[in-house]
Amino acid sequence: MAKVGIVMGSDSDWRVMHEVGEALDEFGIEYVVGVVSAHRMPEEMIAYGKTAHEKGIGVIVAGAGGAAHLPGMLAAVTPLPVIGVPVPLKYLDGMDSLLSIVQMPAGVPVATVSIGGARNAGLLAARILGASEGVEAERIRKQMLEFQADLKRIAQEKGERLKENLN
Numbered sequence: 001m002a003k004v005g006i007v008m009g010s011d012s013d014w015r016v017m018h019e020v021g022e023a024l025d026e027f028g029i030e031y032v033v034g035v036v037s038a039h040r041m042p043e044e045m046i047a048y049g050k051t052a053h054e055k056g057i058g059v060i061v062a063g064a065g066g067a068a069h070l071p072g073m074l075a076a077v078t079p080l081p082v083i084g085v086p087v088p089l090k091y092l093d094g095m096d097s098l099l100s101i102v103q104m105p106a107g108v109p110v111a112t113v114s115i116g117g118a119r120n121a122g123l124l125a126a127r128i129l130g131a132s133e134g135v136e137a138e139r140i141r142k143q144m145l146e147f148q149a150d151l152k153r154i155a156q157e158k159g160e161r162l163k164e165n166l167n
């Protein structure tokens with residue numbers, strides 16, 4: 001089974017991006033973590049994007065804050081799906097990052113999650129890998145269905161408890 005490449009513009013993004021890894025851990029999916037910045041190390045970033053698909057990576061999850069060009073620049077050079085995570089910083093609350101990531105020109109898609117939505121990025125990467133053929137993909141799909149059933153059960157139990165407390 002392909003791995004997920006988790007990359008971020010700075011080690012400071014890990015406070016948000018660690019949730020990508022935690023979601024993948026729950027699904028037994030391997031990942032490799034790295035820091036590559038389009039702004040601070042453009043050559044290394046391009047090399048990462050150009051070679052990721054040759055290194056057993058099937059999906060890239062890229063997080064960055066502020067003028068977040070990393071996800072889009074990776075999408076420009078890789079054939080793999082790229083999921084962008086807007087990382088909120090001290091100023092502008094991540095709106096700058098969200099707009100930088102989501103407003104891609106036609107032809108260069110980045111699947112953008114919500115501001116700070118690292119967990120959903122991990123879950124989306126799991127769904128992408130689970131959509132392929134093979135035993136491992138089948139296992140991920142099955143586990144995702146169980147995960148969704150759990151979500152429903154928990155939401156219903158919480159609703160019931162609220163009703164009991166109010167009535």
Ligand SMILES: Nc1c(C(=O)O)ncn1[C@@H]1O[C@H](COP(=O)(O)O)[C@@H](O)[C@H]1O
Pocket residue numbers: 008009010011012013036037038039040063064065066067068069070071087089
């Ligand atoms: N947005 C980018 C890019 C990029 O898009 O290439 N490289 C670094 N950064 C962002 O700068 C913020 C501050 O970084 P520092 O904490 O290192 O100063 C981080 O959120 C990072 O993702």
